[in-house]
Amino acid sequence: MKKALITGITGQDGSYLTELLLSKGYEVHGIVRRASTFNTDRIDHLYKDLHDPTSRMFLHYGDLSDSSGLRLLLERVQPDEIYNLGAQSHVMVSFDQAEYTADVTGLGTLRLLEAIRDYQKRTGTTVRFYQASSSEMFGAAKPPQGLHTPFHPRSPYAVAKVYSYWQTINHREAYDLYACNGILFNHESPRRGETFVTRKITRAVGRIKTGLQSKLYLGNLEAKRDWGHARDYVEAMWLMLQQDTPRDYCIATGEAYSVREFAERAFALVDLDYQDYVEVDPRYFRPAEVDYLLGDASETRRALDWTPKTSFEQLVQEMVDHDLELARQEKTLIDAGHQIALKGVGNT
Numbered sequence: 001m002k003k004a005l006i007t008g009i010t011g012q013d014g015s016y017l018t019e020l021l022l023s024k025g026y027e028v029h030g031i032v033r034r035a036s037t038f039n040t041d042r043i044d045h046l047y048k049d050l051h052d053p054t055s056r057m058f059l060h061y062g063d064l065s066d067s068s069g070l071r072l073l074l075e076r077v078q079p080d081e082i083y084n085l086g087a088q089s090h091v092m093v094s095f096d097q098a099e100y101t102a103d104v105t106g107l108g109t110l111r112l113l114e115a116i117r118d119y120q121k122r123t124g125t126t127v128r129f130y131q132a133s134s135s136e137m138f139g140a141a142k143p144p145q146g147l148h149t150p151f152h153p154r155s156p157y158a159v160a161k162v163y164s165y166w167q168t169i170n171h172r173e174a175y176d177l178y179a180c181n182g183i184l185f186n187h188e189s190p191r192r193g194e195t196f197v198t199r200k201i202t203r204a205v206g207r208i209k210t211g212l213q214s215k216l217y218l219g220n221l222e223a224k225r226d227w228g229h230a231r232d233y234v235e236a237m238w239l240m241l242q243q244d245t246p247r248d249y250c251i252a253t254g255e256a257y258s259v260r261e262f263a264e265r266a267f268a269l270v271d272l273d274y275q276d277y278v279e280v281d282p283r284y285f286r287p288a289e290v291d292y293l294l295g296d297a298s299e300t301r302r303a304l305d306w307t308p309k310t311s312f313e314q315l316v317q318e319m320v321d322h323d324l325e326l327a328r329q330e331k332t333l334i335d336a337g338h339q340i341a342l343k344g345v346g347n348t
């Protein structure tokens with residue numbers, strides 16, 4: 001049975017990747033940050049008690065800022081594959097927490113790579129490593145962006161990802177590590193964090209339709225993104241680590257839509273006109289914006305024999321359906337007298 005170690009298992013991609021790997025017969029180990037409340041909502045449906053002999057998903061406390069903990073985990077788990085999905089992944093937050101983002105999203109990768117290097121040297125085993133690189137690294141570069149496009153990062157987050165990208169390549173070249181960068185363009189789902197724009201929109205659509213919210217405040221409506229489905233993209237991550245030789249890959253749909261177009265479609269699905277509800281609030285503008293990301297992934301998609309299964313229309317539909325149902329559940333609870341906080345955090 002193959003063993004995988006996932007940093008960021010509690011995130012959107014971590015949860016879909018865990019489902020995929022379990023379905024392929026893997027034993028999956030995930031690193032979870034200690035918090036005062038449980039932060040495992042996205043993977044709770046996969047959890048079995050430790051004492052259950054059929055249990056194949058195991059969680060360990062850890063943090064990308066803690067080298068010694070990462071080293072201990074490698075010894076304990078002895079993984080065949082490591083997927084480094086953990087990160088402070090919010091671009092806007094990275095402007096407020098630049099140093100922390102550099103530490104976790106940048107240096108965290110180096111800590112893990114160095115732990116793998118030592119572990120391999122000592123044990124003689126090979127560990128395959130996946131680095132969650134990002135289309136944000138292209139930043140201001142003209143679309144379409146692909147493997148040969150020079151990076152022009154536009155946020156502390158993107159700069160940290162560029163650092164991790166090159167560390168991954170350097171460990172491959174210097175120490176012969178089996179290490180791959182997957183440069184993934186935006187991918188979304190009903191499990192997307194609620195402060196990313198697509199989910200912020202579909203959550204609002206559900207709540208506005210059910211009468212729980214009246215307005216949706218957004219920032220730059222003209223930004224364009226190449227949006228795919230996270231469930232499809234984790235399959236590409238896995239495929240990357242199954243190839244004979246390690247290399248880097250770009251994963252995208254090859255279609256881009258603006259935030260405005262996403263909102264227009266999402267509201268239209270519940271027979272509403274977005275213009276009646278969406279207002280622009282400059283507090284959501286970024287100090288430096290990434291205007292237009294459109295992936296050219298043709299070569300690497302062929303190399304992996306991978307194509308996205310979910311269209312843009314299906315993605316928006318799935319997210320709206322999910323969030324409409326969630327809003328109906330919230331409404332039922334509120335009508336029954338329960339206090340539900342309709343959360344939103346600061347300037348994200």
Ligand code: NDP
Pocket residue numbers: 007008009010011012013014031032033039062063064065084085086087088089090104132133134135183184185186187188193
């Ligand atoms: P999420 O924000 O949903 O998940 C991030 C994960 O990282 C969470 O599990 C989080 O834990 C964990 N994490 C945060 N800080 C630390 C830390 N200090 N130590 C260990 N783990 C930590 O991101 P996604 O699932 O969307 O993305 C996965 C990865 O892919 C990220 O690295 C992201 O930057 C990258 N990426 C994402 C794209 C996308 O469109 N989704 C596109 C390209 C790249 P907790 O739950 O406790 O917060």
Ligand code: GDR
Pocket residue numbers: 089090091092133134135136184185186187195196197198200217218219220221223224225259284285286289290348
């Ligand atoms: P992004 O995702 O920055 O592309 O990073 P996000 O959804 O945050 O923003 C996309 C675009 O929408 C614009 N926007 C808003 N964004 C947010 N969050 N909130 C708003 O109210 C709002 N209004 C407009 C933004 O300005 C931006 O142009 C995501 C993350 O998952 C990264 O970790 C990942 O690397 C990249 O995708 C690829």
